[in-house]
Amino acid sequence: MTGYVGAHHEFHDAVFVQGWADRFAPTPPRIALFDMILARVDRLGGPDLHVLELGLGPGYMARHVLQRNATVSYEGLDFSDVFFEVAKRTIGPFMPRVVLTKADLLDQNWPRRLSRRPGAILSTWALHDLGSQEAVAAVYARCHEILPIGGILVNGDFIKPAGTTWSYEPGRFEIERHLELLRQAGFAHPASLAEFETNLQSPTAAQNYVCLSATR
Structure with missing residues (x-):
């Protein structure tokens, strides 16, 4: 069976x-991804850890982190004011620990808009929407530039799984290619x-995602 996966x-x-x-x-598999990302954040520790999320979206990842880690500060970057409004409702009482930063990841100057240097950069189901391997590679490069030594990037995103006969939109590509771009x-x-x-065999646009981690 073949087809096209995209949105x-x-x-x-x-x-x-x-x-x-x-x-x-959040469903059980999505929460499992959140827990895996949170574990990487918790391993960094430190009383002054600043976490940056690329593509804040509805705020589910932010809420998950802030509910379970009482010490981090959080910055949510997105290009959509509408998403900011949804995220504010989702994050609720934790909003005093959050900075909302409007920026487009296709603009290579987005790091200049950040409130401070992050020690951890997270993203979930966002970078594939940039539309190409080149755009994702550029984000990875900017992340490496702004993270301190020992800082981490953790990206949970849709990929093109190995062994598929289906075609995938350009932003969804193989794990090995992601690892190559990170290197x-x-x-x-x-x-x-x-x-x-x-x-x-019969993938939907909401399936086949992975947790990638890299250290500066």
């Missing part, structure tokens, strides 16, 4: 964004930690 988004439209957020409400950006020992909701 079209209207992330500046309030109705679309709320529907998207409802569809992506090219300068990261040491990038790794794929786990794959989630693998489906080779």
